[in-house]
Amino acid sequence: xxxxxxxxxxxxxxxxxxxxxxxxxxxxxxxxxxxxxxxxxxxxxxxxxxxxxxxxxxxxxxxxxxxxxxxxxxxxxxxxxxxxxxxxxxxxxxxxxxxxxxxxxxx
Amino acid sequence: xxxxxxxxxxxxxxxxxxxxxxxxxxxxxxxxxxxxxxxxxxxxxxxxxxxxxxxxxxxxxxxxxxxxxxxxxxxxxxxxxxxxxxxxxxxxxxxxxxxxxxxxxxxxxxxxxxxxxxxxxxxxxxxxxxxxxxxxxxxxxxxxxxxxxxxxxxxxxxxxxxxxxxxxxxxxxxxxxxxxxxxxxxxxxxxxxxxxxxxxxxxxxxxxxx
Numbered sequence: 001x002x003x004x005x006x007x008x009x010x011x012x013x014x015x016x017x018x019x020x021x022x023x024x025x026x027x028x029x030x031x032x033x034x035x036x037x038x039x040x041x042x043x044x045x046x047x048x049x050x051x052x053x054x055x056x057x058x059x060x061x062x063x064x065x066x067x068x069x070x071x072x073x074x075x076x077x078x079x080x081x082x083x084x085x086x087x088x089x090x091x092x093x094x095x096x097x098x099x100x101x102x103x104x105x106x107x
Numbered sequence: 108x109x110x111x112x113x114x115x116x117x118x119x120x121x122x123x124x125x126x127x128x129x130x131x132x133x134x135x136x137x138x139x140x141x142x143x144x145x146x147x148x149x150x151x152x153x154x155x156x157x158x159x160x161x162x163x164x165x166x167x168x169x170x171x172x173x174x175x176x177x178x179x180x181x182x183x184x185x186x187x188x189x190x191x192x193x194x195x196x197x198x199x200x201x202x203x204x205x206x207x208x209x210x211x212x213x214x215x216x217x218x219x220x221x222x223x224x225x226x227x228x229x230x231x232x233x234x235x236x237x238x239x240x241x242x243x244x245x246x247x248x249x250x251x252x253x254x255x256x257x258x259x260x261x262x263x264x265x266x267x268x269x270x271x272x273x274x275x276x277x278x279x280x281x282x283x284x285x286x287x288x289x290x291x292x293x294x295x296x297x298x299x300x301x302x303x304x305x306x307x308x309x310x311x312x313x314x315x316x317x
Contacts, residue, residue, distance in 0.1 A: 011266065012240070013263025022299050023208075027209075055236075062244070066246070
């Protein structure tokens, strides 16, 4: 039974052979035949690895978004600052800096 | 008394003119076309042999602008059958989640704060990503004050994880799960090597049919 080259073996909780068999099973559902799945397997897996890299590279953006002050908070802080009270704006700015530092840019 | 041929007779019988259905014991029988004979029927037993294909109007399986009843099990909506409530504050597992590396579908979780206190907070979250080699992802679509669910308890053998929520004492929440292109299983043994990939099990829920 065919196995996976190490660079394509992603789930270390299962053997490379089992992982490839699972990939073929799932690909067959999409491509319609096991022959096509066998033919496309390596390209498909390499594509997924690249997609994972791209997804991971901007994880910091998703993490920051979850914790940033809301647009409503920022808007009120700006309005208060325009009216002469910068307390809230300073808090919002400090919070944003903390979050940026917690989730630094990776690209 | 109607005069008809003898039961044992092979000759053609003739009913004398003027005989009524009451005369022959058929008082409850109407003479009507087969195509209209079941107008507004009242069935007294269990009706079988009728499925979605026999229905028309606002419920249909074909294309068009009428409302459709989704019969695919890839679309489902489930509601928590009881509120998420912990008297001392605790963790509740809402769902088990498995999405293949190039999997399809996702699950939306809506959380409604229903008690106690004056607030009626609400949160809408999206479960996505994949569980090939680790936890999937949850993003916040909107949230004005409910606890954010998180993924944990990864199982690499079956490429699945749990979605949990930490709740404060006395707060009560109701949950609603909606999915497209995910299979829901009645047990939590989901994922590759178990029930199948691109699947979920929502604990203590009942299907909602809208």
